[in-house]
Amino acid sequence: MGQTLDSQFQQLCREKQLAVTHQRLVVYRALMQMCDHPSPEQIYERVRGELPSISLGTVYKTLHVFLAAGLIREVSPHHGSLRIEPNAEHHCHFFCLQCHTITDLEPSEVDVVPLMNSVPENFQVDRVSLEVRGVCGHCSGSFVSADA
Amino acid sequence: MGQTLDSQFQQLCREKQLAVTHQRLVVYRALMQMCDHPSPEQIYERVRGELPSISLGTVYKTLHVFLAAGLIREVSPHHGSLRIEPNAEHHCHFFCLQCHTITDLEPSEVDVVPLMNSVPENFQVDRVSLEVRGVCGHCSGSFVSADA
DNA sequence: TTCTGAAACAAGAACTACTCTCGTTTGATA
DNA sequence: TATCAAACGAGAGTAGTTCTTGTTTCAGAA
Ligand SMILES: [Mn+2]
Ligand SMILES: [Mn+2]
Ligand SMILES: [Zn+2]
Ligand SMILES: [Zn+2]
Numbered sequence: 509m510g511q512t513l514d515s516q517f518q519q520l521c522r523e524k525q526l527a528v529t530h531q532r533l534v535v536y537r538a539l540m541q542m543c544d545h546p547s548p549e550q551i552y553e554r555v556r557g558e559l560p561s562i563s564l565g566t567v568y569k570t571l572h573v574f575l576a577a578g579l580i581r582e583v584s585p586h587h588g589s590l591r592i593e594p595n596a597e598h599h600c601h602f603f604c605l606q607c608h609t610i611t612d613l614e615p616s617e618v619d620v621v622p623l624m625n626s627v628p629e630n631f632q633v634d635r636v637s638l639e640v641r642g643v644c645g646h647c648s649g650s651f652v653s654a655d656a
Numbered sequence: 657m658g659q660t661l662d663s664q665f666q667q668l669c670r671e672k673q674l675a676v677t678h679q680r681l682v683v684y685r686a687l688m689q690m691c692d693h694p695s696p697e698q699i700y701e702r703v704r705g706e707l708p709s710i711s712l713g714t715v716y717k718t719l720h721v722f723l724a725a726g727l728i729r730e731v732s733p734h735h736g737s738l739r740i741e742p743n744a745e746h747h748c749h750f751f752c753l754q755c756h757t758i759t760d761l762e763p764s765e766v767d768v769v770p771l772m773n774s775v776p777e778n779f780q781v782d783r784v785s786l787e788v789r790g791v792c793g794h795c796s797g798s799f800v801s802a803d804a
Numbered sequence: 805t806t807c808t809g810a811a812a813c814a815a816g817a818a819c820t821a822c823t824c825t826c827g828t829t830t831g832a833t834a
Numbered sequence: 835t836a837t838c839a840a841a842c843g844a845g846a847g848t849a850g851t852t853c854t855t856g857t858t859t860c861a862g863a864a
Pocket of ligand 4: 752753754755756757791792793794795796
């Protein structure tokens with residue numbers, strides 16, 4: 509089982525042109541065995557059990573390499589800082605992955621009842637959040653003319 | 657204009673049982689004039705133009721007071737720390753506002769086409785993110801029995 | 805298999821965003 | 835106007851993350 513996971517990782521590294529290092533393999537194995545949504549610190553703690561000499565910096569760097577290669581995803585938009593919404597109107601947002609600006613979207617009619625029904629009954633819902641992530645017009649180098 | 661904003665703020669403070677301090681008034685005016693989604697640091701910079709002696713700590717504290725009172729909202733969920741998603745399956749998440757755990761939700765059929773259509777044409781969409789925020793079963797003190 | 809240069813590594817300093825502590829000032833109530 | 839709890843400013847402290855530097859390791863060439 510561990511063998512197939514290891515060879516699967518080596519295959520992935522060949523595809524993505526990544527060097528297969530011992531540290532990356534151990535981090536990958538740990539990630540594939542963690543069933544929740546771990547923080548870098550939690551991954552570091554787990555990996556240290558198997559490889560006590562690994563540094564936290566290497567864990568961060570490895571995670572960024574894996575994210576860039578698409579081996580894993582991040583679940584937290586991770587803007588790094590609190591952002592305030594002074595506008596009380598109900599609206600959705602577009603988050604630019606490059607410049608981190610947040611753009612208001614025009615109101616749209618999305619039926620979120622199926623999503624609400626997927627929440628366990630003993631959970632208390634505060635609100636549903638719909639957002640779109642991508643690259644904004646400014647960062648993608650294209651602009652709409654004022655009358656478009 | 658400034659007068660009505662000031663008296664509106666005093667009204668809000670009376671309703672929410674908040675002391676009306678000069679610092680809070682200046683922060684409130686700044687917020688209501690900022691049309692994007694400012695960070696605490698940006699708010700601090702702006703407010704310092706009018707009130708150079710204000711401290712960054714006061715800006716943070718004031719924002720938390722305003723958030724708790726519902727005068728403003730925050731637009732960035734989970735800006736605290738990076739969280740990894742090792743699970744490649746498509747699914748949505750529940751974010752607990754108290755313990756910050758992230759729970760996978762059962763797949764549900766939500767039609768996001770109207771939301772996609774609200775994105776300006778020169779923006780590049782990476783992905784749409786649907787999530788629910790609230791209090792998880794553990795934090796709300798209720799548990800479902802195993803056979804519920 | 806051995807050699808070699810580039811990439812990855814560990815250690816720890818540095819940095820950013822945020823919170824806490826404490827002595828002083830201020831605003832709401834009497 | 836007097837009182838005192840609440841709010842403030844200054845700055846130390848903390849958590850999460852990135853950067854720097856010298857050493858080690860990996861992948862391709864010999
Ligand atoms: Mn907005
Ligand atoms: Mn998940
Ligand atoms: Zn952008
Ligand atoms: Zn919780």
